[in-house]
Amino acid sequence: MQRxxxxxxxxxLFRVGLPLLVIGGVTAVYVANDARRAALVQGYADLKEKFQNRPEFMVGLISVEGASPELAEAIRGRAGLTLPASSFDLDLDLARQRIEDLDAVASAELRVRSGGVLQMLITExxxxxxxxxxxxxxxxxxxxHRVASLSSRTDRADLPLxxxxxxxxxxxxxxxxxxxxQPILPRVRGLVRMGERRxxxxxDRNQKIMLPEHNAVSALERLIALDRAEDLLARDLLTVDLRNEERPVLRLAPNAMNERRKAQGIDVSEGNNL
Structure with a gap:
């Protein structure tokens, strides 16, 4: 034995292995009984529930920051949280995903703060x-990205159309x-997408500027520069076709066309008007 x-x-083995073997054997004998095993599991569950339901872990309020009052109300309903609840029982990732599904929400960050407050930081x-x-x-x-629907255009007349x-x-x-x-913005009624290409x-005055499929901004800037020099858009025009960069086309209104024909000595009697 001394050796x-x-x-x-x-x-x-004697100091560690033997005690572990004894403890394992006693544990195995104890949990072999269904009633004792169920009692052990229930005791653990009760202890866990008591710990999680302590007052310092309970959440009873929601604070929504960064959102308008109407959106904040929609966020509270969309989150689907029933309070008060333990912070351990809250699925913050699922609530965040639900909130970000709202069109008016760009991103959301949820965190539990002291005092039982669930703070929602919203980027609208x-x-x-x-x-x-x-x-x-x-x-x-x-x-x-869609933000919200409108019942009438006049509800947001401050936004371009x-x-x-x-x-x-x-x-x-x-x-x-x-x-x-911008220089002619007071006259602009809106932009119309044509064939999903241009x-x-x-x-106003039923005038239309037909922009090219490519380099539309550059074409418009050149037209505005010409308008500043020649006051082009103040004339009696129906359309300015800029689709061909090398050959802009102006379409005159009927009255302007008749005046042009008269200046050229062309008969503009009623039968000849087009």
């Missing part, structure tokens, strides 16, 4: 234009065109 005791492995989408498509009127943010299928997919280009049209800029 064995001098062996390091024997000492480790800001509408920058109105989109008319079919019978629907929607507000879009700068990326073209775009129309046509696919206009939401090129919202950034539309904003660039509106920025380039834009028509619609002005």
């Amino acid at each position: 064995l005791w001098l062996t390091p492995l024997f000492r480790v 989408r800001m509408p920058v234009m109105v989109w008319r498509t079919g019978e629907r009127i929607e507000m879009l943010d700068e990326t073209g 775009v129309a046509g299928d696919g206009a939401d997919l090129v919202a950034g280009e539309a904003l660039e065109i509106f920025a380039a049209a 834009w028509d800029l619609v002005l």
